[in-house]
Every structure is written in C-alpha cells, then in structure tokens.
Amino acid sequence: MWVCTGCSCLCDDVEIEGNNVKHACRIGAGIILNRSVARAEPLIEGRKTDMDSAIEKAVEILKDSKGVAIYGLNNSTLEAQRIAIKLAKKLSAYVDNGSKFEKLAEMILNKEIPSTTLENVKDYAYVIFYWGCDVHNSMPRHMSRYTYYPRGKKRQRGYEEDRFLVVVDVRRSHTAMLAKKNAVFIKTDDDRKLVREFVTALEGGIASGDVLRVVKELKKSDFNVIFGGEGLIKGLGNEFEEFVKLVNSVGYFIPADYRTNSMGFFKSIFEAGISKANFEDLLIDETIDTAIIVGDDPLNSMPFEIAKRLVKLKLIVIDPKVSFTSKIADVVIPSAISGVECGGKMLRSDFVEVELKPVFKSEWDDVEILKSILEGL
Amino acid sequence: MPSPMDIYKLLPKTNCKLCGEQTCMSFAFKLIRKEKKLEDCKPLFSPEFEEQRKKIEEMLKVVEKATETGLVVNEDLCIGCGNCVVVCPVHVYEDPEGAGSGFGVRLDNPILRVENGVVRVVDVGLCRRYKEKTICVACRENCPTSAIAFLEEL
Numbered sequence: 001m002w003v004c005t006g007c008s009c010l011c012d013d014v015e016i017e018g019n020n021v022k023h024a025c026r027i028g029a030g031i032i033l034n035r036s037v038a039r040a041e042p043l044i045e046g047r048k049t050d051m052d053s054a055i056e057k058a059v060e061i062l063k064d065s066k067g068v069a070i071y072g073l074n075n076s077t078l079e080a081q082r083i084a085i086k087l088a089k090k091l092s093a094y095v096d097n098g099s100k101f102e103k104l105a106e107m108i109l110n111k112e113i114p115s116t117t118l119e120n121v122k123d124y125a126y127v128i129f130y131w132g133c134d135v136h137n138s139m140p141r142h143m144s145r146y147t148y149y150p151r152g153k154k155r156q157r158g159y160e161e162d163r164f165l166v167v168v169d170v171r172r173s174h175t176a177m178l179a180k181k182n183a184v185f186i187k188t189d190d191d192r193k194l195v196r197e198f199v200t201a202l203e204g205g206i207a208s209g210d211v212l213r214v215v216k217e218l219k220k221s222d223f224n225v226i227f228g229g230e231g232l233i234k235g236l237g238n239e240f241e242e243f244v245k246l247v248n249s250v251g252y253f254i255p256a257d258y259r260t261n262s263m264g265f266f267k268s269i270f271e272a273g274i275s276k277a278n279f280e281d282l283l284i285d286e287t288i289d290t291a292i293i294v295g296d297d298p299l300n301s302m303p304f305e306i307a308k309r310l311v312k313l314k315l316i317v318i319d320p321k322v323s324f325t326s327k328i329a330d331v332v333i334p335s336a337i338s339g340v341e342c343g344g345k346m347l348r349s350d351f352v353e354v355e356l357k358p359v360f361k362s363e364w365d366d367v368e369i370l371k372s373i374l375e376g377l
Numbered sequence: 378m379p380s381p382m383d384i385y386k387l388l389p390k391t392n393c394k395l396c397g398e399q400t401c402m403s404f405a406f407k408l409i410r411k412e413k414k415l416e417d418c419k420p421l422f423s424p425e426f427e428e429q430r431k432k433i434e435e436m437l438k439v440v441e442k443a444t445e446t447g448l449v450v451n452e453d454l455c456i457g458c459g460n461c462v463v464v465c466p467v468h469v470y471e472d473p474e475g476a477g478s479g480f481g482v483r484l485d486n487p488i489l490r491v492e493n494g495v496v497r498v499v500d501v502g503l504c505r506r507y508k509e510k511t512i513c514v515a516c517r518e519n520c521p522t523s524a525i526a527f528l529e530e531l
Contacts, residue, residue: 013481021492022481022490022491022492023459023480023481023490023491024491024494025457025458025459025494026456026457026494026495028457028494029493029494030494033493122478122479136456136458136521137456140456140457140458140459141457141458143460144459144463144464144479145463145480149460149463149479150463150477150479151477151478151479152478158464158469159464174521174522175521177521178521180518
C-alpha cells in the first residue's frame with residue numbers, strides 16, 4: 001500500500017506492483033509512472049555542478065540578499081515545512097504557499113467554524129455541498145473515495161437515496177454534471193447573495209425554488225457538510241461573517257484545497273506564530289530581491305504580468321523535477337518526491353495527519369537540503 | 378453506432394445466401410451483434426466492392442472495441458476518478474468493504490478497475506447486462522468526462 005501525494009486526498013489504498021499502479025487516479029499514477037522523467041540536476045546559473053557547491057552558492061546568495069521570500073512548500077512534508085519556517089524566521093523572510101485558504105484554515109484551527117473528518121462525512125453526511133470547486137478534476141477521487149458515492153455506517157443505501165448533492169458554481173463543471181437524481185446544481189454569479197438567501201431561507205424567510213428545496217433536505221438530517229473551494233473564497237471576497245452563520249446552521253465545513261499539504265503549511269505557520277504573505281503582492285511591490293521556491297512552479301502558474309517579474313529576482317529552486325522556474329533559476333537543488341522517495345507526515349484537507357509510505361529511497365530530500373542551508377547561514 | 382440499414386446499403390444486396398443467411402439485411406443485423414464476421418460475405422471481397430468493404434470496416438471499428446455487454450471505455454478521456462468502480466451495483470454487492478466503501482476494488486476479477494490512472498475492463502462476466510440482461514447504466518451515468526459509453530448509444 002502506498003499513500004498517494006497527488007492531491008490533498010492522500011489516498012492510502014493505492015497498490016504498486018512493478019509498473020502497474022492500481023486504484024490511483026491519473027494524477028497519482030503519473031507521479032509513479034513518470035518518476036524518472038525530467039529530473040532536476042544541481043545547477044549554478046545553468047551550469048552543472050555538485051550538490052554541496054549548489055547549497056553553498058544558495059547560502060551565499062541568501063547572505064547577500066535584502067529581502068527573501070519562501071514560496072511553495074505544498075508538496076513538502078510537515079517536517080520540511082517546519083524547517084523552512086525556522087529558516088524564514090532566521091532570515092526574517094516572507095512565506096507563502098499560493099493558497100487562498102488561510103482565513104478559513106485559521107478559523108477551523110481556532111474552532112470558530114465547525115469542521116469534521118472525511119471519514120465522518122462518509123459515514124453520516126446527508127447533504128453534501130460543493131461550493132466553488134470542481135473536485136472531479138482537482139481531486140479526482142474526492143467524491144468516490146470519501147464523500148458522495150461510498151456507503152458508510154449510517155448511509156448504507158448509496159448515493160441515489162442516502163445522499164443529496166448540491167453543486168454551486170459559476171459554470172456547469174464536471175462536478176456539476178454529476179448532479180442528477182437527488183441533487184441540484186445552482187448556477188450563481190453572486191456567492192454573497194446566495195449565502196444570504198440560504199441564511200434567510202433557513203430562518204424561514206423567502207427564497208428561490210432551488211434554495212428552498214435544499215433547505216427542505218437540510219432539515220432531514222443533522223449531519224450536512226459544505227466543501228468550499230477557491231471559487232467560494234473569491235466570491236465572498238474574504239468576508240466570512242455571513243458564511244460562518246450559514247455553516248453553523250448547516251453543519252460542518254471542510255476546505256477543498258487540492259494543494260497536497262497546504263493545510264499542513266497553515267498549521268505549521270500558525271503554530272510558529274507567523275503570518276502568510278502574498279507572493280504576488282511582494283513581486284508587484286518589489287519588496288524582495290531573492291526567492292526560495294520549494295516544489296512549485298510560479299513562472300508557469302502565475303499570470304504573465306506578475307510572473308515576468310521573477311526574472312529580476314535571484315531564484316533558488318528546490319525541486320525534484322525540471323520546471324519553467326528552474327530554467328531561469330540562479331541555483332537549482334534537486335530534491336526527492338515527497339511520499340515516493342522520502343517519508344514524513346502530511347495533513348489531509350480535513351487536518352488529519354497521514355504518515356507517508358515511500359517506495360524508493362533518495363539521498364537528498366527537502367528536510368536535509370533546508371537543514372544544510374540553515375546550518376550554512 | 379452504425380445502424381443495420383447503413384451497413385445494408387453498402388452490402389452487395391444480391392441475397393446470394395453464401396454467408397448462410399437468407400437476406401443481406403439479416404446478415405447486416407448479425408454483423409452488428411457480432412454473430413457473423415465480415416469475411417463470411419464472399420462477394421464483398423471481390424475487387425469491385427473494395428471501396429464499400431473499406432467503408433464497412435471503418436463503421437465496424439466501434440463494434441470491435443466493445444465488450445460482450447456493449448461497454449466501451451475510451452481511456453484517453455478517463456481521469457481515473459473511480460466513480461464507476463464505486464457505483465457499480467455488482468461491486469457493492471460482492472465487495473462491500475472495498476469498492477462499496479469507496480476504497481479500491483478488492484476482487485481478483487472485478488468488472489472495472491482503475492489501473493495506471495485509467496479505468497480498465499477486467500471481466501465483464503459479472504456485469505448485470507451480461508448475466509441478467511438488465512439495462513444498467515450506473516457506471517456511464519456517473520462519468521462526466523464521457524469515457525464510458527454503451528454501444529447502443531454511440
């Protein structure tokens with residue numbers, strides 16, 4: 001059995017027999033099958049070198065820098081994230097993982113908003129909301145493994161009778177296409193208005209037909225859950241007062257962040273008492289001159305107008321694979337693929353700790369690389 | 378899926394009975410049901426029918442890909458979400474602790490299994506469409522990428 005690190009589902013039922021990966025989705029199987037493709041090599045300014053001199057050069061760059069940001073860390077283990085935070089404290093650097101869930105994660109950790117585990121959802125949940133997320137594509141096994149389709153202790157009759165699916169989105173996504181019998185798809189352009197409509201309907205007020213139908217179903221069970229994605233956070237504009245009211249009367253909330261260990265990142269930074277920066281703002285304001293990118297590819301994922309500013313920075317990339325960002329980096333330090341070549345712990349999207357089970361061994365991993373940089377400083 | 382009429386139009390239409398059928402129309406029906414092979418129609422393999430034969434072969438490609446129950450899996454479209462494996466009523470009945478509870482299917486010879494990130498048909502022998510001749514479409518209904526289809530709907 002292998003724990004897949006493709007997304008924050010962290011499926012632990014994957015079997016590997018030689019070159020055959022069973023039960024993992026395309027994202028998870030791809031990690032194993034393409035393990036040896038496009039591996040990174042230690043590079044300084046594009047020239048080949050060895051690990052020690054790459055790390056030395058990285059330390060040298062960091063010593064001369066005036067403002068540092070550490071970006072990424074979503075694919076690193078909790079152990080690596082904690083060392084990265086130590087490094088950030090020493091350098092008084094900014095940290096960011098690119099996720100927008102920090103406010104909701106903080107509220108869950110402070111118990112300001114009720115949350116539960118995915119196992120409980122499988123066993124007890126009746127109405128399941130997917131709000132502003134297309135989990136069928138971002139976390140392919142989310143619905144079949146944990147939420148809508150499997151049968152649980154109190155939900156023995158399957159998805160057609162014992163579950164009610166509500167998908168809220170701006171477009172008819174793949175997840176919305178699954179809303180058929182005993183389900184409803186609500187298309188909305190204004191999430192705040194819809195949240196308000198739900199709150200009034202739950203208090204007995206007037207609302208539109210679909211909302212009233214959902215509210216009728218909500219009253220049938222005392223265990224209902226909302227999975228919120230980045231669409232919800234953007235739609236609400238980071239104002240969660242009304243939404244918290246809704247979650248309190250619906251049941252529970254679980255973030256649907258596909259980034260593998262982003263909940264681990266939030267837990268680590270809140271424990272360390274530092275706040276998350278916004279890497280995009282740092283690039284626009286030009287407050288940093290050096291960035292350490294750990295297991296991420298901002299040049300590929302950020303909008304071009306912002307991503308082009310990366311060229312001006314001194315970049316240290318720690319990544320197991322060649323990426324667009326590593327092509328323009330000053331120093332590239334190859335690392336291990338978390339969960340495949342190095343072990344550790346990660347947090348699932350519902351804050352449950354999962355122990356990874358690596359199938360291969362690697363000489364260097366994120367923990368050791370970050371440790372040697374920290375020692376070098 | 379091609380209709381028997383589409384195939385009949387391209388056959389020699391001589392009712393020569395060389396294939397063992399009474400008419401070319403009934404040969405067309407049996408061709409789609411995989412009860413007859415194209416090679417049984419001997420006049421079609423003469424040079425004058427070559428163009429028509431190629432057209433029929435092209436039409437029958439879909440039929441060739443289908444399993445005995447008419448299930449066709451397009452692996453290029455599949456993302457391996459496993460919805461089909463978990464919703465399959467036979468899997469739930471035979472393997473309640475595995476596929477029925479959302480885990481990977483634990484049967485040795487299941488109907489469907491996700492392998493290397495895409496769904497594979499392992500053994501259609503268990504399928505309700507095969508044994509009980511029930512029109513069950515649970516796997517196709519829950520595949521939003523349309524990777525699963527049934528022959529009669531193509």
